[in-house]
Amino acid sequence: MEREQAFTRLTNRVAVHQSAYWHTNSGLVRTAEGYILVDPGILKAELDAIAAFSAGVGVRAGLVTHAHWDHMLWSARFGREVARFASEGAVTQIQAERYRFLQEMAEFERVNGLGESQWDHPLLFQEQPLSSGSHFIGGLEVQVVPLPGHSAGQCGFYFAGEGVLFCGDTLSDEEVPTLSAGPQDLTPYQQSLDFLAGLAAGARWIVPGHGQLANPAEALRRLDSDHAYLEKLSKLGPADLEGDLNALGARILEELAEKRADSEAGWLMHLENLALLKRVLIGRAGG
Numbered sequence: 001m002e003r004e005q006a007f008t009r010l011t012n013r014v015a016v017h018q019s020a021y022w023h024t025n026s027g028l029v030r031t032a033e034g035y036i037l038v039d040p041g042i043l044k045a046e047l048d049a050i051a052a053f054s055a056g057v058g059v060r061a062g063l064v065t066h067a068h069w070d071h072m073l074w075s076a077r078f079g080r081e082v083a084r085f086a087s088e089g090a091v092t093q094i095q096a097e098r099y100r101f102l103q104e105m106a107e108f109e110r111v112n113g114l115g116e117s118q119w120d121h122p123l124l125f126q127e128q129p130l131s132s133g134s135h136f137i138g139g140l141e142v143q144v145v146p147l148p149g150h151s152a153g154q155c156g157f158y159f160a161g162e163g164v165l166f167c168g169d170t171l172s173d174e175e176v177p178t179l180s181a182g183p184q185d186l187t188p189y190q191q192s193l194d195f196l197a198g199l200a201a202g203a204r205w206i207v208p209g210h211g212q213l214a215n216p217a218e219a220l221r222r223l224d225s226d227h228a229y230l231e232k233l234s235k236l237g238p239a240d241l242e243g244d245l246n247a248l249g250a251r252i253l254e255e256l257a258e259k260r261a262d263s264e265a266g267w268l269m270h271l272e273n274l275a276l277l278k279r280v281l282i283g284r285a286g287g
């Protein structure tokens, strides 16, 4: 594994760019017809660096793991007409929630004092649906695997020939698992982890949406932590969620010896999980 600034080369064909924001990982997978970009992001300068990395070879396609704005960005420098794909569920969600994504992106620019607009908005939301299973893009095989839980339409991309698995927002060493709709996400998320266990064990590298890259042993350690955290959330009932969520949140982390919510951003994600469960289970704004 060789690092070139924000890029890490995993195999002859696969490199990963890591953003300054939330350590968001973007994949660059070289095919005979150009690069496949997985979740390219986040800042304009970072998209420019990815474009410079792929220059000469060109971009063949874009792949999006799930419908959250930080995973579905694009730059004119990758090509305006280049086909981009996400699962059918993710495409439906992207179209339904595009206005909310634009609001979140504007808020990100404002909060971080970025000044100039970071993205070409007319290039967004152009993903086409890609079915689960095996596909060949630029002659290279990619397996599209559904990974619901964090987001309903989330999928992973496994490049079996390279042994590289992009697993969306699971298996992070820097973030606890997060839910999107409520307790109904827990079982699909746990089933996604069970499926990932087999896939990750046979891969060379596992690339989470955020955080550091993992070998199989490390990925399986994270998988156990993800399972333990979700198991804990699944045991919470209305009585647990009635009281102070901060105190409950701290107790859960202590009981699990869970360190991924120690950062400010990580803690807020953990609290949002609890607030979401509270809203759904007792129908009241949490916090």
Ligand SMILES: [Zn+2]
Pocket (backbone or CB within 6 Å): 066, 068, 150, 151, 169
């Ligand atoms: Zn996400």
